[in-house]
Amino acid sequence: DIQMTQSPPSLSASVGDRVTVTCRASQDIRNDLGWYQQKPGRAPKRLIYAASSLQSGVPSRFSGSGSGTEFTLTISSLQPEDFATYYCLQHHTYPWTFGQGTKVDIK
Amino acid sequence: EVQLVESGGGLVQPGGSLTISCAASGFTLSAYWMHWVRQVPGKGLVWLSQIDNYGIDTNYADSVRGRFTISRDTAKNTLYLQMSSLRADDTAVYYCVRGLIGLDYWGQGALVTVS
Numbered sequence: 001d002i003q004m005t006q007s008p009p010s011l012s013a014s015v016g017d018r019v020t021v022t023c024r025a026s027q028d029i030r031n032d033l034g035w036y037q038q039k040p041g042r043a044p045k046r047l048i049y050a051a052s053s054l055q056s057g058v059p060s061r062f063s064g065s066g067s068g069t070e071f072t073l074t075i076s077s078l079q080p081e082d083f084a085t086y087y088c089l090q091h092h093t094y095p096w097t098f099g100q101g102t103k104v105d106i107k
Numbered sequence: 108e109v110q111l112v113e114s115g116g117g118l119v120q121p122g123g124s125l126t127i128s129c130a131a132s133g134f135t136l137s138a139y140w141m142h143w144v145r146q147v148p149g150k151g152l153v154w155l156s157q158i159d160n161y162g163i164d165t166n167y168a169d170s171v172r173g174r175f176t177i178s179r180d181t182a183k184n185t186l187y188l189q190m191s192s193l194r195a196d197d198t199a200v201y202y203c204v205r206g207l208i209g210l211d212y213w214g215q216g217a218l219v220t221v222s
Binding site: 032033034036038042043044045046049050055087089091094095096097098099100101 | 216
């Protein structure tokens with residue numbers, strides 16, 4: 001199975017901060033990676049697909065980059081509604097696997 | 108508008124069986140691959156199973172292979188997950204998810220408690 005190592009597990013940030021979350025795949029997954037945001041009690045919502053393409057309706061402060069084994073989700077200016085848990089997902093090879101999640105909370 | 112609505116969750120005894128459903132609207136199941144993902148409350152997301160748009164090819168996580176079966180009814184535009192030999196560690200929220208370049212639209216989830 002492909003392991004997705006996500007870091008950091010949690011971070012504290014302030015409104016307006018630039019935030020970066022990283023996922024490392026245990027083998028080359030090309031650009032078969034998505035990023036998801038989940039708020040408590042809610043279903044996940046996709047932010048980024050194909051590593052760097054912005055999902056329709058998602059604010060442009062979210063961006064993704066990377067290919068192969070190293071991927072990054074960046075929030076350019078953190079907003080109050082962005083406090084949530086973020087997950088990466090590799091869909092290159094079954095079984096598909098998620099990162100462990102990064103909880104972003106208020107500093 | 109794409110909507111996925113799960114139903115059928117609940118309390119089941121260890122060793123028991125349960126089938127959860129996912130009613131799709133705003134699109135046709137037969138045009139998309141569909142998936143099930145689960146989440147133990149307070150924990151991370153785990154991909155479980157996939158069925159192709161023809162309803163023929165399926166894939167499963169090792170943890171559920173042989174115990175869970177994914178299927179669909181195109182006439183009802185509904186996806187199913189039949190679960191048997193349930194264990195306490197199957198307790199989770201089960202999400203139905205549409206597949207398009209990964210996973211795009213998610214249902215609201217159905218809680219299954221094995222106790």
